[in-house]
Amino acid sequence: MHRKRLARLAIAWMILAALWLPGCSGDDPADPGNEPAPELPASADELVSAFRQAYQDMDHDAYDFLLHEDFIFDPVDEGGYWGFPENWDEATELAIAANMFSGAPGQNPDGSYRDGIESISIITLLRQTEWVPVLAEETLYADALYALFDAALVFSLEGGENTMSVFFEQVFWLFRFMRS
Secondary structure (H helix, E strand, O other), X not given: OHHHHHHXXXXXXXXOOOOOOOOXXXXXXXXXXXXXXXXXXXXXXXXXXXXXXXXXXXXXXXXXXXXXXXXXXXXXXXXOOOOOOOOEEHHHHHHHHHHHHHOOOEEOOXXXXXXXXXXXXXXXXXXXXXXXXXXXXXXXXXXXEEEEEEEEEEEEEHHHOEEEEEEEEEEEEEEOOOOO
16 A cells, blocks of 8 residues: 555646746845845756756755646546645645655554655656647646657665555646746
């Protein structure tokens, strides 16, 4: 059951809604020493690379930066997963990522506890198709790009003594919406 849950979590994060944001000032008037806000990568492939890095580093802030505020996870299977609603939003996705990235022990569906995830390695994240633009009249995902990827992840638990490998295909949708 634990493997199935992690496999579905792996699929969930792959639905990455990214944005193309013009530079915003990260300066805090109370602390002028702050660094400027990070900039999004210049191309779709660079954005996927940034996603890969954020996920492997288990960096919640970097992952949050890459998700669009209108992110919706729409699972292939109907009925939702593990007590979550059928679809979930950016806040729910970020809560899932926070739990997974924290390394804290988790609770299995049967109520028992398990060790937390210590590391995530993305062994394969290979684009299989060209980036395809979506026209406004074709879908709700207007002004987006999508491509099919082969993916392989390894989750390490229990000091690396327990690993789980997940292999799957996933479509990345990259959005160019403005963050408000």
